[in-house]
Amino acid sequence: MLAGVLFGTTRQRVLGWLFGHPESTFYLREIIRRCGAPGAVQRELATLVSAGLLVRIAQGRLVYFQANGACSVFAELTALLARTGCLDASAEGSRRKQPAARPARRPTDRPAARPSAVDNSWAVWS
Numbered sequence: 558m559l560a561g562v563l564f565g566t567t568r569q570r571v572l573g574w575l576f577g578h579p580e581s582t583f584y585l586r587e588i589i590r591r592c593g594a595p596g597a598v599q600r601e602l603a604t605l606v607s608a609g610l611l612v613r614i615a616q617g618r619l620v621y622f623q624a625n626g627a628c629s630v631f632a633e634l635t636a637l638l639a640r641t642g643c644l645d646a647s648a649e650g651s652r653r654k655q656p657a658a659r660p661a662r663r664p665t666d667r668p669a670a671r672p673s674a675v676d677n678s679w680a681v682w683s
Contacts, residue, residue, distance in 0.1 A: 563637075564643070567592060567594055567598060567601050568605075570592035570643075571601045571602065574591050575622060575624045576634065577644045579623070579626055581623065583623070585620050588622060602622055609625060610624070610628055
Protein backbone atom coordinates (compact mmCIF):
# COMPACT_ATOMS: atom_id res chain seq x y z
CA MET A 558 0.00 0.00 0.00
CA LEU A 559 2.75 2.44 0.95
CA ALA A 560 4.61 1.73 -2.30
CA GLY A 561 1.48 2.62 -4.29
CA VAL A 562 1.30 5.99 -2.54
CA LEU A 563 4.99 6.79 -3.04
CA PHE A 564 5.55 5.43 -6.54
CA GLY A 565 3.43 4.66 -9.58
CA THR A 566 3.22 1.02 -10.70
CA THR A 567 5.74 1.35 -13.52
CA ARG A 568 8.21 3.27 -11.35
CA GLN A 569 7.90 0.60 -8.65
CA ARG A 570 8.75 -2.12 -11.16
CA VAL A 571 11.65 -0.24 -12.75
CA LEU A 572 13.22 0.85 -9.47
CA GLY A 573 12.60 -2.53 -7.87
CA TRP A 574 14.27 -4.37 -10.73
CA LEU A 575 17.29 -2.09 -11.17
CA PHE A 576 17.92 -1.45 -7.46
CA GLY A 577 17.43 -5.17 -6.80
CA HIS A 578 20.40 -5.80 -9.12
CA PRO A 579 22.57 -2.70 -8.56
CA GLU A 580 25.80 -4.15 -9.97
CA SER A 581 24.17 -5.35 -13.20
CA THR A 582 23.38 -3.51 -16.42
CA PHE A 583 20.21 -4.19 -18.39
CA TYR A 584 19.29 -3.14 -21.89
CA LEU A 585 16.09 -1.31 -22.61
CA ARG A 586 14.19 -4.26 -24.09
CA GLU A 587 15.10 -6.41 -21.11
CA ILE A 588 13.67 -3.84 -18.70
CA ILE A 589 10.52 -3.45 -20.80
CA ARG A 590 10.07 -7.24 -20.85
CA ARG A 591 10.35 -7.35 -17.05
CA CYS A 592 8.24 -4.27 -16.32
CA GLY A 593 5.75 -4.05 -19.22
CA ALA A 594 4.26 -0.91 -20.85
CA PRO A 595 7.08 0.19 -23.23
CA GLY A 596 6.13 3.88 -23.40
CA ALA A 597 5.73 4.22 -19.64
CA VAL A 598 9.01 2.40 -18.98
CA GLN A 599 10.90 4.69 -21.37
CA ARG A 600 9.41 7.79 -19.70
CA GLU A 601 10.30 6.50 -16.23
CA LEU A 602 13.84 5.63 -17.28
CA ALA A 603 14.33 9.13 -18.74
CA THR A 604 12.99 10.72 -15.56
CA LEU A 605 15.12 8.56 -13.27
CA VAL A 606 18.27 9.17 -15.34
CA SER A 607 17.69 12.94 -15.26
CA ALA A 608 17.21 12.74 -11.48
CA GLY A 609 20.54 10.91 -11.14
CA LEU A 610 19.08 7.69 -9.73
CA LEU A 611 20.02 5.64 -12.79
CA VAL A 612 22.99 5.61 -15.16
CA ARG A 613 22.46 5.34 -18.93
CA ILE A 614 25.25 3.59 -20.84
CA ALA A 615 25.23 3.70 -24.66
CA GLN A 616 27.32 1.19 -26.60
CA GLY A 617 26.70 1.48 -30.30
CA ARG A 618 22.99 1.06 -30.91
CA LEU A 619 22.37 -0.62 -27.57
CA VAL A 620 21.46 1.35 -24.48
CA TYR A 621 21.97 -0.10 -21.01
CA PHE A 622 20.69 1.14 -17.66
CA GLN A 623 22.03 0.57 -14.16
CA ALA A 624 21.24 1.80 -10.66
CA ASN A 625 23.54 4.68 -9.79
CA GLY A 626 25.49 3.52 -6.74
CA ALA A 627 27.12 6.96 -6.48
CA CYS A 628 23.73 8.64 -5.95
CA SER A 629 23.49 10.37 -2.57
CA VAL A 630 20.25 8.57 -1.65
CA PHE A 631 21.17 5.14 -3.03
CA ALA A 632 21.28 3.33 0.34
CA GLU A 633 18.13 5.01 1.64
CA LEU A 634 16.16 4.36 -1.55
CA THR A 635 17.27 0.71 -1.62
CA ALA A 636 16.17 0.30 2.00
CA LEU A 637 12.83 2.00 1.28
CA LEU A 638 12.22 -0.23 -1.75
CA ALA A 639 13.05 -3.30 0.35
CA ARG A 640 10.68 -2.23 3.16
CA THR A 641 7.81 -1.56 0.79
CA GLY A 642 8.23 -4.89 -1.02
CA CYS A 643 9.23 -3.35 -4.35
CA LEU A 644 12.79 -4.67 -4.39
CA ASP A 645 13.13 -7.53 -6.86
CA ALA A 646 16.29 -9.52 -6.31
CA SER A 647 14.86 -12.80 -7.52
CA ALA A 648 16.27 -13.36 -11.01
CA GLU A 649 19.84 -14.44 -10.38
CA GLY A 650 20.05 -16.13 -13.78
CA SER A 651 19.43 -12.95 -15.74
CA ARG A 652 22.23 -10.92 -14.16
CA ARG A 653 24.74 -9.38 -16.47
CA LYS A 654 28.02 -7.99 -15.20
CA GLN A 655 29.11 -6.32 -18.44
CA PRO A 656 27.38 -6.04 -21.78
CA ALA A 657 28.65 -8.91 -23.88
CA ALA A 658 30.47 -7.98 -27.06
CA ARG A 659 29.28 -9.71 -30.19
CA PRO A 660 31.94 -11.97 -31.70
CA ALA A 661 33.16 -11.03 -35.15
CA ARG A 662 31.62 -13.15 -37.85
CA ARG A 663 34.02 -15.18 -39.93
CA PRO A 664 33.32 -15.94 -43.60
CA THR A 665 33.12 -19.66 -42.74
CA ASP A 666 30.25 -18.99 -40.32
CA ARG A 667 27.75 -18.49 -43.13
CA PRO A 668 24.70 -20.72 -42.97
CA ALA A 669 24.52 -23.56 -45.47
CA ALA A 670 22.70 -22.84 -48.71
CA ARG A 671 19.03 -23.73 -48.69
CA PRO A 672 17.85 -26.49 -50.99
CA SER A 673 15.96 -25.29 -54.00
CA ALA A 674 12.20 -25.05 -53.55
CA VAL A 675 11.69 -26.50 -57.06
CA ASP A 676 12.33 -30.22 -57.51
CA ASN A 677 14.30 -30.58 -60.74
CA SER A 678 15.14 -34.26 -60.30
CA TRP A 679 12.71 -35.27 -63.07
CA ALA A 680 14.09 -32.86 -65.68
CA VAL A 681 16.20 -34.26 -68.48
CA TRP A 682 18.86 -31.94 -69.78
CA SER A 683 20.33 -32.56 -73.18
